[in-house]
Amino acid sequence: MAYDVAEIRKHFPALAEGAAHFDGPGGSQVPAVVGEAVGQALCAAIANRGSVTTAERRADGIVRNARQAAADLVGGVAEGVVFGRSMTQLTYDFARTLAKDWQPGDEVIVTRLDHDANIRPWVQAAEARGATVRWAGFDATTGELAVDDVAALLTERTRLVAVTAASNLLGTRPDVRAITDRAHAVGALCYVDGVHLTPHELVDLAEFGADFYACSPYKFFGPHLGLVAANPALLETLRPDKLLPSTDTVPERFELGTLPYELLAGTTTAIDFLADLVPGPGARRERLARSLRAVGEHEDALARRLEDGLRQIPGVAQYGSPARRRTPTVLFSVVGVASATVYAKLGERGVNAPAGTFYALECSRWIGLGDTGALRAGIAPYTTESEVDRLVTEVERIAGAAR
Known part of the structure; x- marks a missing residue:
């Protein structure tokens, strides 16, 4: 069709x-269906997640459905999807958590092409730990970020490379896979800002090689919140600051306080709507590929x-x-x-x-x-x-x- x-x-x-x-x-x-989903979740009987009452099970189902929908969207797994107030908030949280292991002399690479939400959290976390920030420039005329310009900054002390999947100002799309491969070759992690790319093209976490992929549902028809997708095994190695009685399971250990169930319900509906822009059969990931x-x-x-x-x-x-x-x-x-x-x-x-x-x-x-x-x-x-x-x-x- x-x-x-x-x-x-x-x-x-x-x-x-x-x-x-x-x-x-x-x-x-x-779209109207997203607003309706938010309203229905707000007005239905709901409680903190659990398995005893109908209200608890409803909340738990909303969260599970949203994680799976987000995983289908970016080619990840539900157990690796972390939700938060915004991409900016989540990036600050992950920067503080990752920086716990940084030492003076360690290095972090950021690019001049990026949104400040994928720059300042890393700069400030590095400064707090005495780590060095290295800046990758780009061609000011074409807007292109060359892989070699990032690779030239990599050393055995590089701990993380932060790079955008698409510039929100110019639309430029760096070769993320080539950059992540170079980063991994020296043992560095790669945090990819996918906020601007996700509404326009099917994302595949494995193809990108990203250790962390961040995006925002409100850029693709959803409510105002953010998410980060990662390998659950990697998340298991990280110890964020959290309340003592809160769960230590992944990905919940990264989500501070009660999740906004109504926004998660809207997120699932937004992703389903995106998948059905071109109606047709198939699992959600297949439909997303066709529509996008x-x-x-x-x-x-x-x-x-x-x-x-x-x-x-x-x-x-x-x-x-x-x-x-x-x-x-x-x-x-x-x-x-x-x-x-x-x-x-x-x-x-x-x-x-x-x-x-x-x-x-x-x-x-x-x-x-x-x-x-x-x-x-x-x-x-x-x-x-x-x-x-x-x-x-x-x-x-x-x-x-x-x-």
């Missing part, structure tokens, strides 16, 4: 408001349309190479007009394409945009050709008025 964007849009109540949403990289719109393949084709075509349209407008600058393999993310600015002003003008006209660094501060500085950044337009599964054309038309009007 062909990808039917018109049919898909019917499931998103927010789209009826009329705005064209290019703000998906910051958080997607949500179709999503990729749809989004890539629209991203090319957007890039081509913006390229025709005098006074519009785009950042990064459009020829590279990347997510459908376009970073641009209008010469002579502050990006915040363009953002506001677009918003007044019902086009949501925000401006800023989007917490990719090091990346923005590296490509010469400083702490201001630029406009970011992200294509989502519900984006249409007419919305792309609408964005191009409005940018052309703003640029024309500035000339």
Whole structure:
């Protein structure tokens, strides 16, 4: 069955408001079934997880279902899925836990391409232990992070490499597998930020070779929380700080306090919705592969349309190479007009394409945009050709008025 964007849009109540949403990289719109799942979990009889009462069993089932759904999404195992408040919170937690074994002289590698949530937790954890932080740069023109630029920093003292699977600012997709292979060759672990990639392509933890893979359900139609997937055997070797009476089993030992059952119910539903964007038979992982393949084709075509349209407008600058393999993310600015002003003008006209660094501060500085950044337009599964054309038309009007 062909990808039917018109049919898909019917499931998103927010789209009826009329705005064209290019703000998906910051958080997607949500289908009605996800909101319903959250509400049902909140309103049903529920208790702390257990096996005695119906309410306890319901809570336990919600958690188990969410772990399995997340594992199916990223190609992991349910026993290795850790849930938390956000990817940022989880990364801080894992940084503090891993750093317990670091010594002065140990080294951690971070990249200038990453979101700050996969930089600052490692920098601060290293500083607290007297470890050295080594920075990998990237090509500021193309946005490409070369494997050799990371590999050149690796030594026998490297304990961890933190790298993005896709830049949330430029959409660049580094060769994660090559980087993890190089890291593992010197005995280092690799923590991969998959927040920006996961909504756009089927992820396979084994193919990436990632020791930890972090993502956020609210980027792919779900509620606001984060998750990290890892090998349970690796998690067994880590001792996070936790309350004395809380369980010591994996993955629960990493989840501080009672889990948000309603958000986990919404996460399962979001992943099922994503799997069924292109209806058809098969287990959830098979359905996810089929749907995300179709999503990729749809989004890539629209991203090319957007890039081509913006390229025709005098006074519009785009950042990064459009020829590279990347997510459908376009970073641009209008010469002579502050990006915040363009953002506001677009918003007044019902086009949501925000401006800023989007917490990719090091990346923005590296490509010469400083702490201001630029406009970011992200294509989502519900984006249409007419919305792309609408964005191009409005940018052309703003640029024309500035000339």
